[in-house]
Amino acid sequence: MKDKIKARSVPFSQTRSRHASETAEDYVEAVMEMIEEKGECRVLDLARYFNVSHVTVSRIVKRLQDEKLLSSRPYRPVALTAKGFKLAKQVKERHEIVLAFLIELGVDKTNAQIDSEGIEHHVGSKTLAAMKKFLK
Amino acid sequence: MKDKIKARSVPFSQTRSRHASETAEDYVEAVMEMIEEKGECRVLDLARYFNVSHVTVSRIVKRLQDEKLLSSRPYRPVALTAKGFKLAKQVKERHEIVLAFLIELGVDKTNAQIDSEGIEHHVGSKTLAAMKKFLK
DNA sequence: CATAATCCGTAGCCATTGCTACATTTGCTG
DNA sequence: CAGCAAATGTAGCAATGGCTACGGATTATG
Numbered sequence: 001m002k003d004k005i006k007a008r009s010v011p012f013s014q015t016r017s018r019h020a021s022e023t024a025e026d027y028v029e030a031v032m033e034m035i036e037e038k039g040e041c042r043v044l045d046l047a048r049y050f051n052v053s054h055v056t057v058s059r060i061v062k063r064l065q066d067e068k069l070l071s072s073r074p075y076r077p078v079a080l081t082a083k084g085f086k087l088a089k090q091v092k093e094r095h096e097i098v099l100a101f102l103i104e105l106g107v108d109k110t111n112a113q114i115d116s117e118g119i120e121h122h123v124g125s126k127t128l129a130a131m132k133k134f135l136k
Numbered sequence: 137m138k139d140k141i142k143a144r145s146v147p148f149s150q151t152r153s154r155h156a157s158e159t160a161e162d163y164v165e166a167v168m169e170m171i172e173e174k175g176e177c178r179v180l181d182l183a184r185y186f187n188v189s190h191v192t193v194s195r196i197v198k199r200l201q202d203e204k205l206l207s208s209r210p211y212r213p214v215a216l217t218a219k220g221f222k223l224a225k226q227v228k229e230r231h232e233i234v235l236a237f238l239i240e241l242g243v244d245k246t247n248a249q250i251d252s253e254g255i256e257h258h259v260g261s262k263t264l265a266a267m268k269k270f271l272k
Numbered sequence: 273c274a275t276a277a278t279c280c281g282t283a284g285c286c287a288t289t290g291c292t293a294c295a296t297t298t299g300c301t302g
Numbered sequence: 303c304a305g306c307a308a309a310t311g312t313a314g315c316a317a318t319g320g321c322t323a324c325g326g327a328t329t330a331t332g
Contacts, residue, residue: 118258
């Protein structure tokens with residue numbers, strides 16, 4: 001009865017830190033988008049975008065400042081650090097590829113948008129390359 | 137300066153409950169797999185599979201019992217309820233399709249396994265249908 | 273069948289991400 | 303420039319999912 005159980009490919013022990021990384025990716029992407037669209041990014045802009053309270057945003061922004069991804073002073077707009085900007089560009093590119101890929105695959109735009117936002121965080125470099133190849 | 141910001145396709149307000157649902161899906165799938173492979177599923181089997189402590193598993197199993205997905209008595213194996221079994225079958229089928237899809241797309245098996253475990257939870261019915269079609 | 277090994281539960285800690293309620297700062301406007 | 307509205311911060315609570323340490327239950331074994 002002692003068959004050994006194979007461990008999961010993606011260890012669950014990293015679940016919490018993975019979720020935190022996903023949040024970071026979502027936030028830097030959103031901050032970059034808002035700065036592009038309206039010149040600055042406020043805490044309440046993020047709150048409306050993510051449909052959460054400003055308190056949640058405020059705390060996450062603080063954490064991402066500690067991680068050197070964002071910068072802001074109290075009651076001031078949120079900005080990207082160089083590190084955050086670099087990450088945001090990568091995330092945005094990956095997101096766009098995943099979205100275009102799903103549409104090319106035949107998924108309607110609405111569902112492609114919804115699913116791409118969840119899928120993007122789990123697309124590794126090999127899968128991303130395969131998607132790019134498919135798009136060409 | 138008052139451009140309105142579009143809300144995200146997948147509201148962030150559902151983040152925590154979405155993560156909890158993903159956990160539920162992972163657990164019922166793992167329980168079904170273990171019962172198939174070795175006849176029963178113990179808390180420690182799940183702990184080893186997910187690379188977490190037995191305490192974490194124990195608490196999650198308790199929550200999933202409250203949600204009528206799992207059943208077990210103290211110091212006893214974990215079993216699926218009818219509801220849990222139904223969910224597990226759906227999750228397993230979706231997982232297999234995503235994995236086969238990534239491999240068909242040209243991703244190596246190792247990376248396909250890793251990415252499919254993250255991606256599967258975010259594949260809606262429309263995307264799943266598109267993947268099925270691609271496989272045929 | 274007694275004892276050890278293994279399994280599992282409980283207590284209690286932390287981090288992340290939700291929330292409401294309340295306080296403070298900023299900035300617009302009369 | 304006074305005062306109000308909007309934006310942001312702080313306090314403190316809950317749920318989820320990590321952990322270690324400890325103790326009780328079950329099972330295996332001599």
